[in-house]
Amino acid sequence: MADFNLDDVADKVIAKIGLIAAALIFLKKFGVIIVFALEAFARKFFKSRKSPSKDTTND
Numbered sequence: 001m002a003d004f005n006l007d008d009v010a011d012k013v014i015a016k017i018g019l020i021a022a023a024l025i026f027l028k029k030f031g032v033i034i035v036f037a038l039e040a041f042a043r044k045f046f047k048s049r050k051s052p053s054k055d056t057t058n059d
Contacts, residue, residue: 027034
């Protein structure tokens with residue numbers, strides 16, 4: 001464990017937590033708008049394509 005650099009690991013963990021927190025805050029603020037926009041886009045897209053096989057996927 002001589003090569004184990006705790007500062008390096010801590011910096012990476014903090015950076016990851018920061019990214020996750022920023023993403024969560026962003027999603028909390030804009031997630032609803034994004035979901036509505038995607039849903040509206042998907043409805044227009046699927047209506048124009050008329051493909052019932054794609055409508056079964058909820059992802």
